[in-house]
Amino acid sequence: MSIRDEVLNAQKIPLRHLAELNPRPVSIRQETSVYLPMEAISEFGPADTSRRRPSDELQRGYSYIADGDVAYAKVTPCFENGKGLVAGHLPDGHAFATTEVTVLRPWPVLDKSYLGWHLQSESFLSGGAASMTGSGGLRRVPDMFALTYKIPLPSLATQRAIADYLGRETARIDTLIEEQQRLIEMLRERRFALRVGVALRGTDQAAEVESSLPWANELPAHWRVVPLTSVARLESGHTPSRSREDWWQDCYIPWVSLHDVGMMRGVKYLHDTAQRISDAGIANSSARLLPAGTVVLSRDATVGRTAIMGAPMATSQHFAAWVCGPELDPEYLWVLFEDAMQPFFDSFQNGSTIRTIGMGDLKAFRIPLPPLDEQCRIVEFLDEETSKIDMLIEEAARFVELSKERRSALITAAVTGQIDVREAA
Template identity: 45%
Template sequence: MNLLDALPDSWIKASVSKYCDVRLGKMLQNDPSSDRDELKPYLRAINIAKTGLDLAHDFSMWITPAEKDRFRLAKGDILVSEGGDAGRTAVFDSEREYYFQNAINRVWPAATELIVPEFIYYWFTFLKVAGYVEMVCNVATIPHFTAEKVKAAPLALPPLETQRRIAQFLDEKTAQIDGLIDKKRALLERLAEKRQALITRTVTNGLNPSAPMKPTGIDWLGDIPAHWEVLPVKRVAKLESGHAPDKKIDAYWDDCEIPWVSLNDTAILRAADYISDTTYKINELGLANSSARLLPARAVVFTRDATIGESAITTRPMAVSQHIIAWLCDDSRVIPEYLLFAIYGMRGELLRLTNGSTIGTIGMGDVKSIRMALPPIAEQNQIVAAIVKAKDSLDNIVGLANRSIERLIEYRAALVSSAVTGQIEGLR
């Protein structure tokens, strides 16, 4: 991939190392090596967000006196992530004292009379969106945009005044685009809140605003229609958990065809009401030699570890891992779709039950104690139909907003690429 061929002939074309200094950050130091070391704030890859520098994440490590000048950031430094989302770039624009860890490369012009730092920021943004970073990184495992790869990256430098025009133009245009993206994302947050409130209200209050109500004494349920029941979910659905076949035994993982719901399917469970396929599968031998069992279709599954309460209904027989709860509904008491929406509605209660300082989990005792408001079957069907209709309407708006965000991101990338490669006539 030669990115420099189509650029104006008058521009300087070289590698980054010829005109910029590149330094990888300091190895994380958790403990002082002497009484002269100081605990200082530092940046890591997560601080380089898609929208620029993000100082909301606070990290500290020990810095020796000899390292203070070497690893202290200065305003205007270009930060390029070495790992994480490799090649993501931000400008350090803070007056505060910060250092940088070895998940970040710092790039700064060695010849300030030839380079505008902001232009370098947009140039590295271009290398990322043009696919150069992905090409030179080992994406088979975890990509790393090492200091050596950063130094070897191509660099094109127009005249200084042209760099300033390009940087100013992109500052203005990308700020406008980012503002539009922020508004779209704020809309998505409001829609998600509206969706959650709609479901919670409907599975606790029903569809008839004039129905007589009764108190439940349960905070998240509040008052419910007087003719509804409040029952533990285990009274109307059979609780099932799962297991993982021994991963050290290859025979349990060969020629696998049985869908196996695990935490690897969290994104699927979050995105849809039904799950038809799984990331991993197991075979009959693995199933027979584990505590997992094949569950019938239309089981309501939800995550009990890590991200709590992501749920869906299975569309065919599946097994589940030990991190997943499955409820098999008694069709005479509760339909799977109503139980699914009830689980959506109790999201706040599930989070309250979560324990664990790092990876949250809901204990089986708490799972067995979960209660729900239960209307008659006919009313459950009416509620499900009403929620589906309302959700479909909201989901259509969400889809439009997401597609708009995607187009804006694509336009932003194209604009940066066109500007830094001299394709916009008025900026040359």
């Protein structure tokens, strides 16, 4: 009988008859044991076992894992991302993990690696996601789902043959994915270096340079360095009273707020916003309606996110805005903010603490100012060259996504008998 036929004809048995759920620890003699928080657990790859905690502490309320056990993350989004591990060669032979994992200890009839592949199959992941309880980021797969989940149980030899096949084939796919991910990272670095280099040197890289700004070591000698406020009008925003519902309902004026920061990454023009306000809201607050072409910059939270207003808009107090005068192209200022000045914006963050860029800081901004026609050439050149790199990044990202889909489909096909792994090897 082929492996395919054996799997297809094998009896499907609930996991509660094949594994022990969340086994309790045996007597731990070491003073410390390995601790596995969620970030130490990968997608069924090697776990980071470098963290240790007192064993007495870990035995009270943490998930116990010993060599030979199989565990999977049960909380969203870690479950959907396929986080888990097949435990083997753990320091001291055991570890304690976050309580957000479910641990299964296979009985002798069930191979641990075969079980691990089933936990990565589409049928297990989709079924687990559908069974989740809770709300928002606290949704979890109930342990009862694992106990009632049925898997075909061919002979141990067949289970190991399937596990060995998937180990080999997914390793090949993973290698290709890693190569493309390295390519994407290299392309992103090249993209950033290109944009910074051209923004601060122009399209003529042979031009004579001189040092002028702390965050721009070399600028063309014929460029000016000016206070930004000398070529653009600085504006700040405000939040109208939330107690006046009529200022926020059925409104038409786009209002840039922290809700829009996420969509600003790499986006030149902002054409709409998550929230809108009314004329009355503007009239009864310090918010101002600013013209299309105004460049906005986030002052706190995610410091340095920027975009150009694609229509007249107002902003919250979390943003600064510049209405550019005739000497400054808004798209060139956006390039400076988006790329060249990011190291400068990073200086406003100290470790995990981010301080607001105050009005004094904003008024002190100094920028390089090429002649207007050169600003336009820089923007046009960067648009063209950046689009080429972005296309390569998109192609590599599509390859990664298709490879991940192929990997998932291969796992599902192998563990459910849709392919004969002996013939496919």
